[in-house]
Amino acid sequence: MKKRRITFFDVILLLLMIGVIIITLYPFLNILAISLNDATDTARGGIHIFPRQFTLANYQEIFGGNANLFSAFGMSVLRTVVGTLTGILASSMLAYTLSRRDFVFNAPISLILVLTMFISGGLIPEYMLIRDLGLMNNFLVYILPMLLSAFNVIVIRSFMDNIPIALTESAKIDGANDFTIFWKIIIPLSLPVIATVSLFLAVGQWNSWFDTYLYARGNANLSTLQYELMKILDNTNVSSGSVTSANAEVIARQTNPQSIQMAITIIATVPILLVYPFLQRYFVTGLTLGAVKS
Amino acid sequence: MSKNLAPATPPNMPVTPTIRQKGKKEKGMQRIPGQKNFWQRLKNQKALILMSLPFVIWLIVFRYIPVFGWTMAFQDYKPQNTFFEQEWVGFKHFKDLFNEPTFYRALENTLGMGILGLIFGTLAAITFALLLNELRFTKFKKLTQTISYLPHFVSWVIVANIVTTMLSVSGPVNGFLEMIGLIDTPINFMANPNMFWGIVTAAEVWKSTGWNAIIYFAAMAGTDPQLYEAAKVDGASRWRQMWHITLPSIRPVIIVLLILNIGNLINIGFEKQMLLGNNIVAERALVIDLYALNYGIGMFRYSFGTAIGIFKSVISVILILIANGFARKVGEGRVF
CATH class of the missing domain: 1.10.287 (Helix Hairpins)
Incomplete structure (x- = not known):
């Protein structure tokens, strides 16, 4: 050129x-x-x-001095790990059954799934549901409501559609059942899409704060880093010690809420910084997918 | 059907093996279950049914029961009563809603910030994509794009932190404005109700421009290179090529996204407003979702809160139909 x-x-x-x-x-x-x-x-x-x-005092405060903040960090990690694992397992399992054209309930389940992209009950009915299910102040409130999303399932399914059918056919002749085929053949072959969707699920879990605010603020053990940050932000009166803990005075001597706030912001940003360059691919997948479907 | 498919495929095409195998498989599948009846197929697919059943139940519980919850808007819902014991009140809660002055303020704030976000968000994304598309230095181009969509992935909590830090009285924005001599005394941005819409819009643009530009940028890559060659022969400057070739070539994408975004004007959510708002700017920060949250959950008026949600959905459908009809009328692309 x-x-x-x-x-x-x-x-x-x-x-x-x-x-x-x-x-x-x-x-x-x-x-x-x-x-x-x-x-x-x-x-x-x-x-x-x-x-x-x-x-490094501000970081030492979070990881050593302040038990609440450290537990919030742990909870953020825990919900991200558990939420991502359960989410990806659920999405790929459902995606596999829908990638099987011969599955008797393929059409009705696909319809039920796709419709959820267009309808939603809204804030209050969802709140009532969570309450009626007894999920308030329960760790499961971080996992169950976010288990599946129609978009993720469709992205994974369209990847699985391209796996050569001969592979599963020969396994079937060898006597493997559908679950074995899913676990031993489909999952290993779908790793690229599973990796990208997992990253997206992880980012979503890590960034959540509203479910803590709405459903889990009654249980201090369930507080997350994002929620702690939100509380500090919400507390416009800085001098009143917005880092909520019994040892707020101790903190005030060595550090101040603003510095702690900045340190939490950085800790909450770093994981995103590490993974986000890998996420663009997913968007492109979703984009071309949308083009094909419509 | 699959019988015809396999021989019809040209043998020299690279995709042939997959197609043939697919055909063979379908034939096999049809031979066995096609002759067996439905119940036999059901028995063979026990594993598949077991693998999908929990998630079908999940979908019904977490996605469909809340929709059924819309009935609450037409009742005087009391949590201690069962569905059959609830008192039906028709459109009472909707009438209450339309008689509430606060509701109109929430509607105004929602549409105000929605429209500002739509205009500046779209303009910023298209401009950024256009400029990036013209950039010569390939490595730098990739770097710019990667950096530009970083803010999309951080949470609104972090963005709200960043915005309040940047705009604080002793923050960098005030420092910069003082340095270039535009202001003498620092501005308390976050405590000025008149600036709130603007701050939310700016935060939105900062967070989403890079990400939203990806779709326009991808569309630009599909422009026919011959058009540029022809324009160059005619002596068109790069500026004119951008304006007369690149921009028109992504027009269908712009129209489709505009229609979808207009449908979502009322669904701007509440995160930004809740996190950036405070008591001083509350009258400008109250959006419909916050209103529903405050009344529906904060004051236990569940039926009223649900009515707000239904109102939002109805407006959303009306907006998208209007936008789509308008696009159809002026002869542009449309969503449906």
Whole structure:
């Protein structure tokens, strides 16, 4: 390919895009710098992207000093792990049965599934359901309501549709039943789509805060990092000690709520930062899928 | 049917083996269960039924029972009563709703922020996709795109934290405005009701532009390169190529997304408003979902809250039909 001349237009574009990158990244870097800076020094202001008086005290507070925050971190991890595992197992199992064209109930189940993309009961009826099922202040409220999504099932199914049928046929001749085929053949062959959907489920679980707020705030053990962050944010009066704990005074001496807030923000962001570059593929899959279906 | 399929496939096509095997399989499948009756097939597929049954139950419980809950809006719902003991009141809760001034404020806020978000969100995403598409340096282009959709994946809690930090009185935005001499005293952004819509819109644009641009960017990749060649021969500048070739080529995508987004104008949710709002800006932050939450759950007016939800769904359907009809009338692409 012949090399084109770099024009004035290209330079302007380049500068604009650098501007976009700065606007996107600066807030994260700023918060990282504040979280790594001495709390009393931060109050003087003027921190940009480098800490002025480097300290890990704010992080030590979360992982050592404050039992509530550490338990919230643990709960965030737990719900992410359990929610992702159960979610992916449920979605791929249902997806497999729907990828079997010969399955007697294929059509009705597909209809029941797809309809859920267009109808929803809304906030209050869902709240009543959770309450009637006795899921309030119960760990299962993080897992059960999010078990399946029609979109995920359809994405996985369309991947499974492309697995050569001969593979399952020969296994059947060898006497394998449908469950063995699913577990030993379909799952290993579907790993790429399972990995991407899992990442999406994990991001969704990690980022959830509203279910804690609505269904689990009566049980302090079920608090998550996102919910703790939300509480700090909600508490506009900073001096009243928004880090809710018995040892709030201890915290006030070494750190301050703002610095803790920044440290939690960073801890809640890092896992996302690690996985999100892998997620674009899923979107493209969903996109082409939508095009085919319509 | 499958009998005809296999021989009809050209033997030299690379896809042939799969198609043949598929045909063979279907034939096999048809031979056995086709001759057996329904009950025999049912017996053979016990494992499949066991694998799907729990999730069918799940779908009914978690997705369909809440829809049945819509009946609450037409009752004076009391949690201690069974369904048959509830008192039916017709459209009473809807009438109450339409007589409530707070409801109109919530509606205004919802549509206001919805429309602002739609206009600026769409403009920002298209502009960003256009500029990115023109960028020459391939590696840098990829890097920019990857960075641009990072904010989409962090939660609104984190974004709200970022926004309040950036906009705080001693924060970077105030610092920057003071530095360039635009203001003398810092602005308390978060405590000004008149700025709330704008702040929510800006936060939305910051969070979603990169992600929303992906779909436009993908559509631009499908533009016929010959069009650009022809334009170059005619002496069109890059700017004019963007305006007269790239943009028109993604017009169908823009229209379809606009229609879908107009249908969702009222479904803007409550996360941003709940997390960014405070008592001072409450009158500008109250959106329909927050209103339903406060009244329906906070004040135990379950029937009233459900009526709000139904109202929202009805408006949503009306909006999408209007948008679709309009697109059809002006002869553009449409969703259905």
